[in-house]
Amino acid sequence: EDKVVQSPLSLVVHEGDTVTLNCSYEVTNFRSLLWYKQEKKAPTFLFMLTSSGIEKKSGRLSSILDKKELFSILNITATQTGDSAVYLCAKIYNQGGKLIFGQGTELSVKP
């Protein structure tokens, strides 16, 4: 069965901490990997990763893909309470365009 596995499932940190979220996937029909932030209902797009070893960065968030080891990480530095959310990782299939999502990591940032 094709799977995307995220870890940890939940994480509690304090403001200012740095966190690393993990996502591993199966290589079958892999095209790209996406990261989303979900605060209420609608996931909002963070990054799309297609090439290995190239870091994508947006403010305090950054992400990188390792296509040899089949995983990606999402880093958040100097966390803020507004970073509290569920972070979802998803694999794009090579054909058709459907996404396979991981279970998500629930991040809680305490003041």
Added chain:
Amino acid sequence: GAGVSQSPSNKVTEKGKDVELRCDPISGHTALYWYRQSLGQGLEFLIYFQGNSAPDKSGLPSDRFSAERTGGSVSTLTIQRTQQEDSAVYLCASSLTGPRYGYTFGSGTRLTVV
């Protein structure tokens, strides 16, 4: 429109009734997707429409679920004879042409079957 619009935002229905959920994608987006998110779970793919091609229905959980997309724009997801396990948030997303471009999600419909 400016974003993906879904209606209703919340729906409570009795077990056994049929429901229709609507999605208005971003204007010009030819790809449209339906996902389901049960409590505490990740998103589960249901169905994918791309232009005039036959939809990818591989994620529909049973024959009680169906979806159509009229005129390449608005889509309706229909659940017949609803069951309690159908309770979830149903999310719609659209993208410009497919997987090479970012997906934009709607705010979802929270369906509760009582």
